[in-house]
Amino acid sequence: MSKIAFIFPGQASQYVGMGQDLYEKYEIAKIYYDKANEILGFDIKKVSFEGPLEDLKQTKITQPAIFIMSVILDKILKEKGVAPVMTAGHSLGEYSAHVCAGTMSFENALEVVKLRGAEMQKAGEDNPGTMAAVVGLQDENIVIEACNEASAAGIVQAANFNSPGQTVISGSIEGVRKGMEIAKEKGAKIVKELVVSGAFHSPLMASAVEPLKNKLSSVEFSAPSIPVVPNVTALSSSDKNNLKDLLVDQVMSPVRWTKTIEEMISKGIDTFIEVGPGNVLQGLGKRISRDVKFLGVQNVEDIDKLEL
Numbered sequence: 525m526s527k528i529a530f531i532f533p534g535q536a537s538q539y540v541g542m543g544q545d546l547y548e549k550y551e552i553a554k555i556y557y558d559k560a561n562e563i564l565g566f567d568i569k570k571v572s573f574e575g576p577l578e579d580l581k582q583t584k585i586t587q588p589a590i591f592i593m594s595v596i597l598d599k600i601l602k603e604k605g606v607a608p609v610m611t612a613g614h615s616l617g618e619y620s621a622h623v624c625a626g627t628m629s630f631e632n633a634l635e636v637v638k639l640r641g642a643e644m645q646k647a648g649e650d651n652p653g654t655m656a657a658v659v660g661l662q663d664e665n666i667v668i669e670a671c672n673e674a675s676a677a678g679i680v681q682a683a684n685f686n687s688p689g690q691t692v693i694s695g696s697i698e699g700v701r702k703g704m705e706i707a708k709e710k711g712a713k714i715v716k717e718l719v720v721s722g723a724f725h726s727p728l729m730a731s732a733v734e735p736l737k738n739k740l741s742s743v744e745f746s747a748p749s750i751p752v753v754p755n756v757t758a759l760s761s762s763d764k765n766n767l768k769d770l771l772v773d774q775v776m777s778p779v780r781w782t783k784t785i786e787e788m789i790s791k792g793i794d795t796f797i798e799v800g801p802g803n804v805l806q807g808l809g810k811r812i813s814r815d816v817k818f819l820g821v822q823n824v825e826d827i828d829k830l831e832l
Contacts, residue, residue: 690808
């Protein structure tokens with residue numbers, strides 16, 4: 525019997541048309557999209573299904589769009605008898621994981637995601653920064669060293685430890701560009717600046733922390749029905765207060781994705797299902813471990829052909 529974990533994607537997995545076939549086939553998708561439109565105060569369904577991509581790429585729209593679709597897929601899979609014993613999500617995806625584990629209701633989590641997306645977009649506009657992928661340094665400590673050495677030029681830190689040899693750094697434009705230079709000198713094979721609207725998971729997101737903390741403090745949080753592995757610690761937890769605090773810390777802390785997957789494997793997970801748009805997490809997962817299965821579900825066809 526497979527031990528399944530649901531993993532949920534974060535920003536950059538969006539695409540025009542996402543969720544449309546789910547809406548056309550499943551009643552639950554209609555209910556959730558209609559609820560979402562009320563909570564958000566704009567037609568997220570229309571932007572998700574029809575675009576334009578420029579609108580969908582705005583952080584304040586991207587985050588709710590991915591979250592809503594991920595939660596709908598989670599509900600459909602469970603209705604079909606596919607249930608996880610653990611869950612985690614990459615950055616924004618951690619909110620989908622919380623709804624999956626029952627710590628927050630869809631409505632409450634969407635309220636928080638709405639605020640998070642808006643505040644992170646604002647932080648990116650008020651404190652312009654950038655991010656860069658660093659590929660080929662297997663030891664993440666070398667990336668941390670490169671950031672430390674580059675910090676004389678400006679703010680820079682590791683933002684995502686995505687898979688062995690694939691790290692993203694984040695911070696001020698000067699800091700990140702210096703970090704790229706030093707990472708190259710230390711043996712990175714590829715160093716590439718990313719097209720992003722802000723320096724996510726860095727101190728340049730500081731202005732988003734207090735509003736998010738206040739919002740989360742007003743939200744009812746329950747003990748999770750299955751363990752959640754938070755980005756900040758990469759250690760599975762069922763402590764609702766700890767998990768709530770870590771959602772706040774997450775905004776400025778690195779996403780420890782490699783360790784998250786390794787933690788779940790150490791707890792016996794042998795099948796990971798990426799639940800949501802895109803296939804980023806499947807790609808990363810296969811680089812983290814070849815000993816377990818990585819599958820993905822993002823549309824009606826995937827649901828129909830899912831074999832465990």
